[in-house]
Amino acid sequence: MTHNVLVVAEQIQGVFRKVTFEALSAGLKLAAQTGGELQALVLGSGIDGLAADLKAYGAAKIMVADDAALADFTTEAYTQVLAGVIEQVQPGIVLLGATTQGKDLAARLSARLNVALATDCVALAVEAGQVVATRPMYGGKILADVALSGTPVIVSLRPNTQTIAPSAGAGTIEKVAVTLGAVRSQVVAKQFESGKVDLTEADIVVTGGRGMGGPDFSAIEALAEALGAAVGASRSAVDEGWRSAADQVGQTGKTVSPNLYVACGVSGAIQHLAGMSSSKVIVAVNKDPEAPIIGKADYALVDDLFEVVPALTAEIKKLKK
Amino acid sequence: MEILVLLKQVPATESLIAIANDRVSIKPDGLKYVMNPYDELAVEEALRIRESQGGTVTILSVGPAKAAEAIRTGLAMGADKGILIDPGNLTCDGLATAKLLAAAIKPMTYDIIIAGHRAVDDDNFQVATALAELLGIPNISMVVKQTLADGKIRCLCTVEGGTKEVEATLPALIATQRGLNDPRYASLPGIMKAKKKPLETRSIADLGLDAAGLQPLVTIKALKMPVERKGGRVIEGDSVAVKVAALVKALHEEAKVI
Numbered sequence: 001m002t003h004n005v006l007v008v009a010e011q012i013q014g015v016f017r018k019v020t021f022e023a024l025s026a027g028l029k030l031a032a033q034t035g036g037e038l039q040a041l042v043l044g045s046g047i048d049g050l051a052a053d054l055k056a057y058g059a060a061k062i063m064v065a066d067d068a069a070l071a072d073f074t075t076e077a078y079t080q081v082l083a084g085v086i087e088q089v090q091p092g093i094v095l096l097g098a099t100t101q102g103k104d105l106a107a108r109l110s111a112r113l114n115v116a117l118a119t120d121c122v123a124l125a126v127e128a129g130q131v132v133a134t135r136p137m138y139g140g141k142i143l144a145d146v147a148l149s150g151t152p153v154i155v156s157l158r159p160n161t162q163t164i165a166p167s168a169g170a171g172t173i174e175k176v177a178v179t180l181g182a183v184r185s186q187v188v189a190k191q192f193e194s195g196k197v198d199l200t201e202a203d204i205v206v207t208g209g210r211g212m213g214g215p216d217f218s219a220i221e222a223l224a225e226a227l228g229a230a231v232g233a234s235r236s237a238v239d240e241g242w243r244s245a246a247d248q249v250g251q252t253g254k255t256v257s258p259n260l261y262v263a264c265g266v267s268g269a270i271q272h273l274a275g276m277s278s279s280k281v282i283v284a285v286n287k288d289p290e291a292p293i294i295g296k297a298d299y300a301l302v303d304d305l306f307e308v309v310p311a312l313t314a315e316i317k318k319l320k321k
Numbered sequence: 322m323e324i325l326v327l328l329k330q331v332p333a334t335e336s337l338i339a340i341a342n343d344r345v346s347i348k349p350d351g352l353k354y355v356m357n358p359y360d361e362l363a364v365e366e367a368l369r370i371r372e373s374q375g376g377t378v379t380i381l382s383v384g385p386a387k388a389a390e391a392i393r394t395g396l397a398m399g400a401d402k403g404i405l406i407d408p409g410n411l412t413c414d415g416l417a418t419a420k421l422l423a424a425a426i427k428p429m430t431y432d433i434i435i436a437g438h439r440a441v442d443d444d445n446f447q448v449a450t451a452l453a454e455l456l457g458i459p460n461i462s463m464v465v466k467q468t469l470a471d472g473k474i475r476c477l478c479t480v481e482g483g484t485k486e487v488e489a490t491l492p493a494l495i496a497t498q499r500g501l502n503d504p505r506y507a508s509l510p511g512i513m514k515a516k517k518k519p520l521e522t523r524s525i526a527d528l529g530l531d532a533a534g535l536q537p538l539v540t541i542k543a544l545k546m547p548v549e550r551k552g553g554r555v556i557e558g559d560s561v562a563v564k565v566a567a568l569v570k571a572l573h574e575e576a577k578v579i
Binding site for chain 2: 012017072074075076079098099100101103104106107108110111112114115116117118119120132135136137138139140141142143144145146147148149150153183184185186187188189190191192193196197198200201204227238244245246248251252253259260269270271277278280281282283289294295296297298299300301302303304307308311312315316319
């Protein structure tokens with residue numbers, strides 16, 4: 001059975017999220033397995049020029065839903081447009097990034113269409129004509145292979161888990177008519193820190209834990225800046241009020257899979273380990289040689305973090321010169 | 322203000338999870354079950370809205386008979402009544418759970434539904450938002466602050482790299498994010514009172530539903546443990562400077578991550 005794969009591209013402030021390119025690359029592989037083609041949909045306002053940025057990732061068709069009412073994401077409006085496009089192009093598989101927006105949109109869409117949804121997946125395959133997705137459960141303590149029935153199926157992909165592989169495609173750009181019914185929610189204000197990489201998409205994450213001893217994370221921030229990293233925090237650091245909940249890594253916070261994870265003064269409670277164990281390389285800086293994180297780290301530096309972190313920052317700056 | 326809270330009983334986050342012999346479920350032995358942490362925020366926010374605006378807080382949960390414990394905890398925190406939807410032998414995926422809740426809620430009167438944005442067992446991020454769709458009401462996710470005025474709810478929400486404020490007309494569903502509030506503990510008198518508060522159990526048939534329409538579209542084929550990380554190298558050295566230099570060298574030349 002031939003199934004086309006539709007990727008819902010996510011852009012924020014006119015820039016595509018990295019996970020969008022990951023989804024396109026994963027989608028292209030799936031389309032090869034199902035014998036279908038890769039398609040993409042971009043929603044937003046004043047995004048005419050943007051669609052071309054997707055051309056290099058193998059999509060046969062790039063659809064653009066450009067409307068003032070889509071300038072900011074609201075679950076209702078985006079669901080309406082996406083459901084309309086799905087009805088029209090009848091994909092077999094719909095892929096989104098498992099971002100705040102992607103997860104919300106996927107959930108509402110699954111109910112609108114009465115179809116299967118697998119959230120936050122780390123791997124995808126087609127087995128005997130059925131999509132099988134691998135997804136973490138229990139905050140990453142377990143991985144589940146789940147089979148999705150019916151058509152279409154919706155899958156959201158965890159950021160930083162798919163390899164981006166540029167590929168040629170026809171990349172025909174098509175405008176999609178936007179008709180919106182009643183939308184009862186709207187974005188009335190927004191605030192973005194410019195240039196800040198989100199934890200879930202960062203290549204490098206530097207995290208401070210209870211060992212920080214207080215809200216002064218300046219040493220961690222300086223190291224993160226030298227590395228081009230995002231700053232995370234352990235649950236203890238968030239509970240103490242030292243960092244905002246948005247920075248929390250772990251089972252009740254964010255799950256991250258960066259290339260490099262540097263844990264400073266983090267003991268490594270099971271909830272924290274669940275949220276960062278899929279990092280490619282883990283470094284632990286901790287003065288306690290018995291801390292659980294030491295047993296999980298590829299490189300452990302057992303010493304006072306207040307001496308190590310500034311020295312590390314200086315050494316990395318030297319390296320990057 | 323009629324407030325509904327969605328709640329799920331889940332294994333405590335400090336639990337070690339092991340796979341059962343059937344390879345598709347987890348071993349229940351020795352697990353401590355608690356209210357999903359994000360749902361604690363939902364119960365707390367509902368109580369605060371009731372305290373300022375008056376009204377009733379009703380808790381709904383889908384789960385086995387045991388899940389009544391988590392509802393009782395919510396009642397002990399101060400909620401007024403509870404409804405447990407017991408699906409019996411049916412294995413529910415996220416969408417089926419939302420359908421059960423929608424069937425129970427449709428005949429009810431409500432202004433706000435508050436839920437955790439996800440349960441920390443299945444991590445589906447699906448039930449609350451799917452329920453809003455099935456009920457035909459707007460939803461706002463990842464809420465860290467809300468205010469009610471003139472038949473509308475205005476919420477501050479976390480998104481990657483920032484925050485946004487979203488406004489919706491009531492009735493609406495909001496999903497909680499950490500930072501919204503600091504949930505109260507159930508007091509001893511609260512626990513005593515909770516024992517007498519109404520908690521009814523409903524079956525699929527009570528909701529007028531048929532199991533055929535609730536068959537899961539997502540089924541677990543196999544559970545597996547993630548590859549266990551083993552400790553690597555402890556960087557040795559006489560001084561911090563020596564150790565740091567060795568670490569940076571290893572990250573640059575061996576791991577090639579910087």
